[in-house]
Amino acid sequence: MKKPVAVGGERDLAHAPTLVTFQGVSKTYDGKVHVVKSLDLTIAKGEFLTLLGPSGSGKTTCLMMLAGFEVPTSGEIYLGDWALSKKPPHERGIGMVFQNYALFPHMTIAENIAFPLEVRGMNRASVKEKVTRALDMVRLPQVADRKPSQLSGGQQQRIALARALVFEPELVLMDEPLGALDKQLREHMQYEIRSLHMSLGLTMVYVTHDQTEALTMSDRIAVFAGGHIRQCADPRKLYEEPSDGLVATFVGESNRFDGAITGRDGDVVTVTTAAGTRLRAAAIDVGSEGSAAVIVRPENVRVGAAASGLDDTIAGRVADVVYHGDHLQVHIAAEGLDVVAKQSARDVVAPRPGDEIVFGFSTAHARAYDPARTDH
Numbered sequence: 001m002k003k004p005v006a007v008g009g010e011r012d013l014a015h016a017p018t019l020v021t022f023q024g025v026s027k028t029y030d031g032k033v034h035v036v037k038s039l040d041l042t043i044a045k046g047e048f049l050t051l052l053g054p055s056g057s058g059k060t061t062c063l064m065m066l067a068g069f070e071v072p073t074s075g076e077i078y079l080g081d082w083a084l085s086k087k088p089p090h091e092r093g094i095g096m097v098f099q100n101y102a103l104f105p106h107m108t109i110a111e112n113i114a115f116p117l118e119v120r121g122m123n124r125a126s127v128k129e130k131v132t133r134a135l136d137m138v139r140l141p142q143v144a145d146r147k148p149s150q151l152s153g154g155q156q157q158r159i160a161l162a163r164a165l166v167f168e169p170e171l172v173l174m175d176e177p178l179g180a181l182d183k184q185l186r187e188h189m190q191y192e193i194r195s196l197h198m199s200l201g202l203t204m205v206y207v208t209h210d211q212t213e214a215l216t217m218s219d220r221i222a223v224f225a226g227g228h229i230r231q232c233a234d235p236r237k238l239y240e241e242p243s244d245g246l247v248a249t250f251v252g253e254s255n256r257f258d259g260a261i262t263g264r265d266g267d268v269v270t271v272t273t274a275a276g277t278r279l280r281a282a283a284i285d286v287g288s289e290g291s292a293a294v295i296v297r298p299e300n301v302r303v304g305a306a307a308s309g310l311d312d313t314i315a316g317r318v319a320d321v322v323y324h325g326d327h328l329q330v331h332i333a334a335e336g337l338d339v340v341a342k343q344s345a346r347d348v349v350a351p352r353p354g355d356e357i358v359f360g361f362s363t364a365h366a367r368a369y370d371p372a373r374t375d376h
Helices: 059-067 109-118 124-137 153-165 183-200 211-217 235-240 245-250
Strands: 018-028 034-044 048-052 074-079 094-098 171-175 203-208 220-225 228-233 255-265 268-273 278-283 291-296 312-323 327-334 337-344 356-361 367-369
Touching (some): 018 059, 018 203, 034 203, 048 059, 059 094, 059 171, 059 203, 094 153, 124 153, 153 183, 203 211, 220 245, 245 291, 245 367, 255 278, 268 291, 278 291, 278 312, 312 337
Parallel strands (some): 278 367
Antiparallel strands (some): 018 034, 018 074, 220 228, 268 278, 312 327, 312 356, 327 337
């Protein structure tokens, strides 16, 4: 197996042909509430796209419509130049991996992997060759004659992946495939799936509510809320330049300071909190007046002497200091909030609970959003 040559968000897919197109796709079950609303989305050939969002945001419904298990109420989905509305799932040539593995318990592992080939009428010799190759691909050639119940959860998930890939689909869909695994195995399988994606040149659409998983694996992430995509971008842009407050608070950890806009200078606004603290922040989706939520990542909060000279500083009291190995998580009580700062665990004098302290951040790391658009 080839080793991946890049991590999520670093590959150039700008010139890759489009494989999947959602064109004005909506879905409603009762004619009143839309689970998906007027969705337009393109997916490049060879891309790893993750649909990320809270429960009920519409991400899984989009995946099921692409797979053919749900039918759009309006709009159309294209695979290449082919409209999929009239094609049943088995004619779409799409591989599918589910959270619960969906392996046939009465079949051996080899028979499970062979099933998609046999329903396509492939001859026995070719089936055997492809099953062997698929087992080698997921590094489980020794389990061919076992039953699913004789495998661990991680092994079963790798077999489910092998079954989805054995007929060489151009598109593979994954619906929360690692949700049932423990943390260590989940992280290992993230690498396995990403490695297969890159070595085989597959196009993958992956659904999860786990933001860390999305950031780790994806070329692009589409953040869903209320049936809409709020932002679709590579992981770095999504994390460092979220387009609205919902994306800023849903993707990654964040601190939020609410207040009123009391001034504006170009692309920078001054936000005054209820306690009278004035914060300067980049204006993202706010005007020159009204309410604003200032969002700052914990790693951009400086504590104590490191806060000296920063644009925005606030006085507070250390509530707790939590050791995380490579960093310290400092919880600061300030203005009725629990503000979190991350500090390197090396070469730093750690504050202690009860210490009165000043913390701060630069304007470049503070972003002002419309508070009405920070909810799911």
